[in-house]
Amino acid sequence: MKKQSNKGPDKPFGRNSRQGNGKKTSSIKTPMTMTPGADPELAKIFKKIGFPKPSPFVPDSFQLEAVEAIESSDCLVTAPTGAGKTWIAETAARQYLERGQKIWYATPLKALTNSIYAQFIRCFGRDKVGILTGDVKENPDAPLIIGTTEILRNQLYDAMHTGEDLGADFIILDEAHFLGDPERGVVWEEIIIYLPVRIPILMLSATIGNTGLIAEWLTTIRGKECHVIQTTERPVPLFPLFLNPTGVISPLIRQTTGKKKLTLHRGVAEYLKAKPRPQISLPGRLPDFSEILKVLDHFDLLPAIFFLKSRSDCDQAIKSCTGEILAKDKRKRTQLALRIDELTASNRHLARHGQRQILEHTAAASHHSGQLPGWKVVVETLMAEGLLNAMFATSTVAAGVNFPARSVVILNSDRFNGTEFLPLTASEFQQMTGRAGRRGMDKIGFAVVIPGRFMDLNHGARMLTAPPLDVKSQIKINFSMTLNLLLSHTPDKIRLLLDNSFASHMITQGKRGNYARKAFGAKLEHLWDHFMAHLEFLKQEAFVSEDDTLTPDGVWAAQLRMDAPLLVAQSLRLGLLPERDPVMLAAVMASFVSEKEFEDESMERRMLPKRVIRQFLTLRKGLKPFASKLMELGFNAPFLYLQPASVMLAWAGGEPWESTLKRTAFAEGDLARLILRTAENLRQLAGVKQAFPVIAATAFEAMDLILREPVVNATDGVEDEETDETDEEIGTENDKKNQLHP
Structure with missing residues (x-):
């Protein structure tokens, strides 16, 4: 390639999400067959690829520090995906079980709940572990319960109503950044507010920007210190790459020292300045993923997880894959076929699934919420066992479930949130790239960025290295909350509960509290007004009496915890x-x-x-x-x-x-x-x-x-x-x- 200046591109491509920069870009070449190539700077990076030598597991210092901290206090642990947060939970759980105490492990995702359940059964035995997700209820009296946050919140409602103590001595809240989820963050906040102070909390996350503020809130409302244990070091280093549509791989960003401004690598700059610019696919079409896989395979960058924007894209992507790569590994091909037979033997629907033939022939699979959940289990199991070369997934698989690969491939720098396309946040990018690099299986992991109509390369590079976003309170009032709190509290006591909310603590944070004051009121008056509006309607409809207690109808209506x-x-x-x-x-x-x-x-x-x-x-x-x-x-x-x-x-x-x-x-x-x-x-x-x-x-x-x-x-x-x-x-x-x- 012809050398260019290191000043980076004159104009970013595709800025402002799907709107581009409002100007016509240079003419674009027709998609071509890729020829594998690599920037000379990558030679020393690619030499790091390989399997680390087997060695006894030695806990990292942050893991030991966290295990020690939870013996005497609440604890918030933030560490990159794959750093070993689950080991902390497992070690702590073992200590509580040895003392004859009970543990509640709450997750936001049912798939993650199932994953942790399977892992803990292997650790502690089936008789010690139960699961509660709404769909599944097994061994509910076990000393270690794995379940969803909604189930835990509902158990707290019941405990407050009956006056009985929650049957747990230790709470683990996994994926704690869900506290800031617009739809479900309220459940996390309720759990923390309602949980008896005697029960210590361990919170785990990879992407929280304002850990200090959250710990300060917990310390304030629970009257005991919440330790923050943080590490930013990945157990498997991540290296960001750029795949030119020609097939040439280069670093995504220019390596700098000190506080120099982040800039794109010269190979990326050359691509952006090229006239005509190579194109990865025809307009409105997906790339030929068989070509991309050949390049990744050439440099030993497989297996890979490709993050695509929609279900249909995932399903279309596997159709362009071929069996060429798998054919070179007859042993893997045989193992894959046998394992698929085993996993689908008990379900005729899965055994004749429409994507099975592609899966067996190419070792590539689609994964999204439009598939039968049982089929997703098949795909997830094969990926976890190292039998797939590629998984094409929507962003769901990035959120907490442990299906790592050597590389992740990102084709879009924005995401549809149900209403509009918005640029991916640093937290979302890092959730995706957290899948890259398998601890104990890889020495290095890779985030491969591919240019296209919906990829802003500057934004992607920034988000890969930007700090995670701050978590904000998402507390809100609904009828189910109002009914359930009135089972055990007067309105005055409910007001005190709301005063313990994360929203209330955020309001006190000077300029940083502007969001909370606008959303909830300088003294939580907006939130309280919403509660009173719900209460008044319940009175009008005879679910609540004039003395602010539930009527008989209100008591049974509180049990209807649904939409x-x-x-x-x-x-x-x-x-x-x-x-x-x-x-x-x-x-x-x-x-x-x-x-x-x-x-x-x-x-x-x-x-x-x-x-x-x-x-x-x-x-x-x-x-x-x-x-x-x-x-x-x-x-x-x-x-x-x-x-x-x-x-x-x-x-x-x-x-x-x-x-x-x-x-x-x-x-x-x-x-x-x-x-x-x-x-x-x-x-x-x-x-x-x-x-x-x-x-x-x-x-x-x-x-x-x-x-x-x-x-x-x-x-x-x-x-x-x-x-x-x-x-x-x-x-x-x-x-x-x-x-x-x-």
Whole structure:
């Protein structure tokens, strides 16, 4: 390559996310066959590739420091992905188990919960470990429980209501940066506020910018020190690379010393200045990933995880892969085929999965939330066992689940958040690149950035080295929270609980507290006003009495920890739910799942049984006055769609999986998730058996009807919570702007 100045590109390509820089770029060459090549500077870097020599495990100093700290205080540990945070949790758990004490390990993701559950069974034995996720309940009386944060929060609600102490002596909150998640951060904040001071907390994360502020908050409200243990050193060093569409690899950034400004490497600068500029693919098309894989394989950079922007991109990507690389390793090819046979033997749906042939032939797999959860388990297992060369995934796999590779490949510097495309944050970039480099298997890991229409190379380079974002309070009031707190607290005591919120602590932080003061009020008055508005509505509707205590209806309504608790409660009060028909009850409860918008108008209603239409007209008409009151006061009420109910009616009625899928445009994973979330709604309904014994029994029958193959096998690997696909965890309040129509 012709040498250029080291000043970097004159103009960044694709700045401002998908908008570019507003000017026409230079003409672009047609995609070409890649010829592997490397910048001479990489020779010494590539020499580091290889397997480290086996050696006895020796804990790092930050791990030992954390284990010592949690013996006498709360502890917040931040360390890069793969640095060994789980070892800290495992060691601490062993100490508590040896003393005959109990541990609760909470995670934000069901897939991560399952992963930790499997790991801890290997460590401590099946009799010592239980799991609670809503979908799965095994050995719930075990001394070590692995579960989702929503389940832990609900147990705290129950403990406060009954006056009994939470059955735990130690709490581990994994992926603690979820405290700042816009949808689910409130659950984390509630747990910390409600948790008895006697129970120490261990918080683990790779990406928190303001650890000191969070520790200060915990110290303030819990009256004991919260130690912060931090390390920025990766156990496997990360080296960022740039893959030119010609096939030439260069460093992404120029190596500098001291405080010199970060600049792109000359190879990247040359690419940006080139006229015409080489193109990785035709406009609107994905790259030929077989060509990219050949280059990565040439330099021994496989296996790799490719992060793509959508499900369809992941599925299309594997179609361009070939079996050329796998064919060179006959042993691996044989092992892969045998392992796929083993993993799919007990499930005919997985055994004949549409992507199986590609998987066996290429050792490349797609991974996203549109797939059957059981199939994702197959892919995840193969990746973890080193039998895949490539995994094409949406950003979900970056969040906490341990499926590392030698390289991660990033093609987009922005992400769709459900509403718009926004540039990836430093935390999101680092979650992705945290998968690069396998501890004990790699000496070095690589983050490979590929140019394209949606890649801002300057932004990507900055985010790879930028500090993680600060976590902000996301506390908010909803009806489920209000009902459950009123089970055990007066409004005055609830006000004191809110005063212990992270929001309250943020308000005191001078200029840094501007966000909190704007969002919650200088004295939390906005948050308190929201609580009072919820309380007043509950009084108007006789869920709460004038003396601020729950009525009998309020007591059982508090147990409905689902997306739309008040609408379901009102349906029960008015007798609008099918009391003795489990198939129809499953169908109706599917409509209460706040998942996505559906096109009811496109349905051929004449094809639906009259009893379904009649049931829904009755339900909508009966709930309309109640829903109208909610909306008049600024609360949300979900639209009760007929489409998911129609699909669930067929499935609950015994229709085979394949024909049920044909009734809808759902992907398999979407249908499985709808069934699992409907089952959770039914489980909540079954919990009000004292007030409604008949319908509770029918709810149990309905659950049995819908939790069957292939969904029953999906509980080993459950749905993802991708924010760009609004896959939320059970237990959050519906916050969508859909409205219930007559």
